[in-house]
Amino acid sequence: MKIAVAGTGYVGLSLAVLLAQNNEVHALDIVPEKVEKINRFESPIQDAEIERFLVEAKAGKRVLGLKATTNPSEAYVGAEFVVVATPTNYDSDRNFFDTSSVEDAIAAIREVNPAAWVVIKSTVPVGYTASLRERLSDRRIIFSPEFLRESRALYDNLHPSRIVVGAPKDDVEATAAAKRFADLLAHGADPAELERANADGTVGIPRLVFGTTEAEAVKLFANTYLALRVAYFNELDTYCEARGLSTADVIEGVCLEPRIGGYYNNPSFGYGGYCLPKDTKQLLANYRDVPQNLIEAIVESNRTRKDFIAEQVVDRIMGLVYAGKLKPVVGVYRLTMKSNSDNFRASSIQGIMKRVKAKGVPVVVYEPTLDAPEFFGSEVTHDLVSFKRRCDVIVANRWSDELTDVANKVYTRDLFKRD
Numbered sequence: 092m093k094i095a096v097a098g099t100g101y102v103g104l105s106l107a108v109l110l111a112q113n114n115e116v117h118a119l120d121i122v123p124e125k126v127e128k129i130n131r132f133e134s135p136i137q138d139a140e141i142e143r144f145l146v147e148a149k150a151g152k153r154v155l156g157l158k159a160t161t162n163p164s165e166a167y168v169g170a171e172f173v174v175v176a177t178p179t180n181y182d183s184d185r186n187f188f189d190t191s192s193v194e195d196a197i198a199a200i201r202e203v204n205p206a207a208w209v210v211i212k213s214t215v216p217v218g219y220t221a222s223l224r225e226r227l228s229d230r231r232i233i234f235s236p237e238f239l240r241e242s243r244a245l246y247d248n249l250h251p252s253r254i255v256v257g258a259p260k261d262d263v264e265a266t267a268a269a270k271r272f273a274d275l276l277a278h279g280a281d282p283a284e285l286e287r288a289n290a291d292g293t294v295g296i297p298r299l300v301f302g303t304t305e306a307e308a309v310k311l312f313a314n315t316y317l318a319l320r321v322a323y324f325n326e327l328d329t330y331c332e333a334r335g336l337s338t339a340d341v342i343e344g345v346c347l348e349p350r351i352g353g354y355y356n357n358p359s360f361g362y363g364g365y366c367l368p369k370d371t372k373q374l375l376a377n378y379r380d381v382p383q384n385l386i387e388a389i390v391e392s393n394r395t396r397k398d399f400i401a402e403q404v405v406d407r408i409m410g411l412v413y414a415g416k417l418k419p420v421v422g423v424y425r426l427t428m429k430s431n432s433d434n435f436r437a438s439s440i441q442g443i444m445k446r447v448k449a450k451g452v453p454v455v456v457y458e459p460t461l462d463a464p465e466f467f468g469s470e471v472t473h474d475l476v477s478f479k480r481r482c483d484v485i486v487a488n489r490w491s492d493e494l495t496d497v498a499n500k501v502y503t504r505d506l507f508k509r510d
Contacts, residue, residue, distance in 0.1 A: 092172075092275075093169050094110050094114050094172045094173070094174065094275075095119060095174070095207075096110075096117070096174045097177055098175070098176035098178070099118050099119075099120040099129065100176065101138065101244040102213075103118065104134070104136060104244075105239060105247075106212065108141055109248045109249065109280075113275075113279060115158075116158070117166040117170070118160070118166070126159040129159035130159050131149070133149075138242050141245045167200050167207065170207050171208065173200050173207045173209050174210045175212060176212040177192035177193055178192055179193060179215060179369075187373065188373050197229075208233065210235050210256075211232065211234045211235070212235055215307060216376070216377055220257065221259070221303050224259075230262060234303045235254075235256040236257075236307070236313075248276070250284055253298075254276050254298045255300075256273045256300050256306065257302055257303035257305060258302070260302050266300060273298040273300065284296050310370070311373060314367055315371045317362075317367060318368075318393070320356070321359065322362065324355075325396045327342065328342075329399050338358060357505060359439060359504060360440055361393045361442065362393055362439065368393070371386070397443055401442075401446035404421060408452055416483060420453050421453070422456075422478055422479070424478075424486065424487040425489070426438055426440060426458045426461065427458075440486065443486060444467065444486075447486075453469075455472060475493060479497045485497060485502065486503070487501055489505045490508040
């Protein structure tokens with residue numbers, strides 16, 4: 092089967108590689124350099140499993156029916172399914188996701204292929220797919236949320252917690268297409284997943300076909316719950332740090348409660364990355380005219396956490412000033428959201444950096460993946476040795492053993508130092 096994928100970010104490329112195990116997949120991107128890399132079986136993004144699959148394919152040890160292109164006709168003509176995985180950034184002015192890239196992709200698909208099933212994988216507002224189907228008079232559009240971790244996207248597709256596809260419940264043809272697409276994803280997963288035992292007594296990968304609007308809601312509510320958990324343990328940490336308690340001890344005691352569990356509980360500078368900031372804001376926007384308190388609190392909690400962290404960093408700097416240090420320098424160790432990642436879009440440490448700079452404190456950034464001399468007006472360096480020597484306080488959202496020799500300079504809330 093020919094399948095096309097529009098967009099080769101984490102979502103698009105991981106899906107393209109997954110589906111290319113058993114299908115002919117054409118991945119479309121507007122960046123020629125990314126297309127050239129993929130066609131050389133080199134990953135343009137940092138993801139261990141994608142990199143491994145492509146290396147094995149290049150060496151002839153794995154068969155992948157994958158080809159990348161910048162030509163929409165080459166990608167879309169003859170495709171039975173076209174997956175749209177283009178970015179939908181949150182537009183703070185409109186208080187809504189910018190879905191223009193999705194609509195541009197669908198327009199390009201329909202120019203050359205009116206019959207393909209379009210599967211929207213981009214995150215969209217609740218109710219968007221139903222509205223789009225009606226506005227375009229196009230019944231061959233369905234929705235499937237992704238539940239992927241940054242830098243672990245292919246792994247999560249190979250070992251999915253569940254597969255969700257949304258189609259109108261009264262549309263028999265669309266529902267059948269949704270089930271077919273779910274089967275395609277399941278067929279690409281690790282074979283062991285098809286026989287796994289689930290907590291509810293079922294066997295295999297749960298394949299859930301809901302209405303399009305319910306599927307959209309699943310995505311936003313799932314990510315907002317994850318943001319809630321991050322915010323909760325960050326506020327726990329804020330309290331403990333402000334009151335002189337051991338955060339690690341309190342978290343350990345709290346998380347031994349089996350209904351809470353000892354996972355996703357490591358304090359940070361705030362939630363960030365591709366999904367959680369924009370998805371929580373979008374869900375809050377979807378709550379217009381619906382009573383709520385908690386969703387807004389989650390969004391506000393993240394801002395409050397960044398304010399608190401920045402104050403702690405500035406307090407350290409002021410302590411150095413009072414001790415006689417002239418013009419102390421703050422070092423930002425990595426702009427990335429987490430370890431083993433090359434993504435720093437909306438990373439929480441950027442919020443800390445901006446708040447510290449607003450106090451007039453000079454900042455130097457160590458970010459080896461950023462090929463630019465400055466970031467938000469601060470010097471960027473790739474020289475770690477010089478960075479550690481020059482900086483008086485080093486802020487790190489996530490700990491690295493590279494910082495062991497200057498641990499006394501480091502401010503981090505990464506208590507458990509997990510990858």
